[in-house]
Amino acid sequence: MTTLVIEISNVSKSYGKGESKLTVLKEVSLTVEQGEFVAILGPSGSGKTTLMNIIGLIDTLDSGSYHLDGVDINNQSEKDYAKIRNEKIGFVFQKFNLISKYTALYNVALPLLLHGENYKTAKKKAMQTLHRVGLSERSHHRPNELSGGQQQRVAIARALIGECPLILADEPTGALDQKTGIEVLDFFRELNREGKTIVMITHDPSIASRAQRVVHVQDGKIIQKRESVVQ
Numbered sequence: 001m002t003t004l005v006i007e008i009s010n011v012s013k014s015y016g017k018g019e020s021k022l023t024v025l026k027e028v029s030l031t032v033e034q035g036e037f038v039a040i041l042g043p044s045g046s047g048k049t050t051l052m053n054i055i056g057l058i059d060t061l062d063s064g065s066y067h068l069d070g071v072d073i074n075n076q077s078e079k080d081y082a083k084i085r086n087e088k089i090g091f092v093f094q095k096f097n098l099i100s101k102y103t104a105l106y107n108v109a110l111p112l113l114l115h116g117e118n119y120k121t122a123k124k125k126a127m128q129t130l131h132r133v134g135l136s137e138r139s140h141h142r143p144n145e146l147s148g149g150q151q152q153r154v155a156i157a158r159a160l161i162g163e164c165p166l167i168l169a170d171e172p173t174g175a176l177d178q179k180t181g182i183e184v185l186d187f188f189r190e191l192n193r194e195g196k197t198i199v200m201i202t203h204d205p206s207i208a209s210r211a212q213r214v215v216h217v218q219d220g221k222i223i224q225k226r227e228s229v230v231q
């Protein structure tokens with residue numbers, strides 16, 4: 001039996017009020033099963049980031065429902081939001097969002113340290129995770145001493161260290177050249193084969209085609225749900 005990780009039903013979201021009200025998501029429904037690698041593809045301004053922020057518990061929905069691993073997200077407190085997010089979701093961003101004054105090792109260890117893990121254990125785990133992304137020899141470098149692709153690998157290691165089952169990636173190749181971007185996507189595919197569920201947003205059809213399934217978003221709506229892509 002397949003398990004639904006993400007179950008979004010008729011979700012709407014607006015920003016602003018009165019005449020300046022802008023409805024960004026219009027009754028969007030989307031399910032993602034455990035072990036899928038899904039790309040959410042759409043032009044700039046179509047609502048992808050808003051959808052991703054709702055999936056990632058960074059933003060709330062106005063109407064509709066969202067279940068993550070069977071948990072009704074509408075009925076959680078702020079504190080529970082943070083707990084669910086930390087346990088279940090690793091984030092990867094276009095601009096890496098690494099802390100420039102910290103080494104790669106410390107950037108990767110940070111999520112564990114913030115959750116009270118002792119330094120020795122966090123450091124050991126961070127080294128293992130950096131090894132996993134092929135960067136153990138760069139552990140003491142700071143972000144500005146690393147290439148864009150290496151920085152994104154550090155960011156992916158940071159997303160992996162908590163062993164979250166779901167990775168949300170927001171334009172993860174947007175700041176990379178084509179070759180490096182494809183390397184990052186190949187790595188996502190490897191992680192996906194190992195069991196991670198991955199949801200990635202992109203405006204680029206050639207990037208989206210590297211996922212298992214492409215979901216098209218246009219003007220706040222999902223316009224076509226399923227499209228088979230050659231793996």
Ligand code: ADP
Nearest residue numbers: 015016024042043044045046047048049050051
């Ligand atoms: P995409 O990721 O597809 O570019 P977004 O979800 O970022 O789309 O944005 C969709 C629309 O919502 C855009 O018109 C954007 O300007 C607007 N928007 C996004 N976030 C906010 C916000 N916090 N307040 C007001 N408008 C917003």
